[in-house]
Amino acid sequence: MxxxxxxxxxxxxxxxxxxxxxxxxxxxxxxxxxxxxxxxxxxxxxxxxxxxxxxxxxxxxxxxxxTAHSLVLRESGLYDSDGTRLAAFEEIRKVDRGTFAMKPSNGFIVLLHGSAGRGWRPGLWWRFGKRVAVGGVTAGSETKPMADIMTLRLSQRDGE
Incomplete structure (x- = not known):
């Protein structure tokens, strides 16, 4: 990459x-x-x-x-800074950052088509089943644009 x-x-x-x-x-x-x-x-x-x-x-x-790590949104999907793939764009069904979404503080939740296994970086992200949650100690000024870019890419992919 x-x-x-x-x-x-x-x-x-x-x-x-x-x-x-x-x-x-x-x-x-x-x-x-x-x-x-x-x-x-x-x-x-x-x-x-x-x-x-x-x-x-x-x-x-x-x-x-x-929290020494960071999240990286690439053309191919969402990754941890150490290279761990959290979700490929092909696997993502929906990005939800609504008020009542079960998400971390200043973050968003990514719903996947299939299960991606479990993983957790306290304060950054967790992955359980068909959900990947991003946020916690991260700044909303960084996670909101990330969620918006993902939503835009998904709408382009789905032809909306």
């Missing part, structure tokens, strides 16, 4: 990445502190709260690593 076939890109800005990771880290540390400093309800609750706190810290780490 050559760089000249890139139609749009979307990624997480450094301030958005830092804010999202800081919030998740603070949540994790707060829940761990709550489990250790205020042990009420028995040993089971302490273990459960510690597990939730450690999970939040783990997710903060995953979010930081995932």
């Amino acid at each position: 050559a760089d000249d076939d890139i139609l749009a890109t979307a990624g997480a800005s450094q301030p958005r990445r830092i804010f999202a990771v800081t919030v998740l880290t603070a949540l994790g540390l707060l829940v761990i502190w709550l489990a250790l400093a205020v042990p009420q309800g028995g040993f089971g609750w302490v273990v459960m709260l510690a597990a939730v706190g450690l999970s939040a810290l783990f997710m903060a780490h995953r979010l930081w690593r995932a």
Whole structure:
């Protein structure tokens, strides 16, 4: 794939990445502190709260690593910056960025003709069954034009 076939890109800005990771880290540390400093309800609750706190810290780490990547819309479809194909244009049935669509913040959802397998980059995209959701920590000023380009390409393909 050559760089000249890139139609749009979307990624997480450094301030958005830092804010999202800081919030998740603070949540994790707060829940761990709550489990250790205020042990009420028995040993089971302490273990459960510690597990939730450690999970939040783990997710903060995953979010930081995932948002180092970006999304790339090419002539052939939607890709992660590491080359992972999220959806080829031939597989895409519809792009939905409506208010009531089940989509991430500042993002859109891509409905596919067939199942594409599972995948997930916290804060960037997830893929489950016939759906690919884009957004989360990304800026709406980057994902909206990406969705518009995809919608235009689909309408041209379908002859509308």
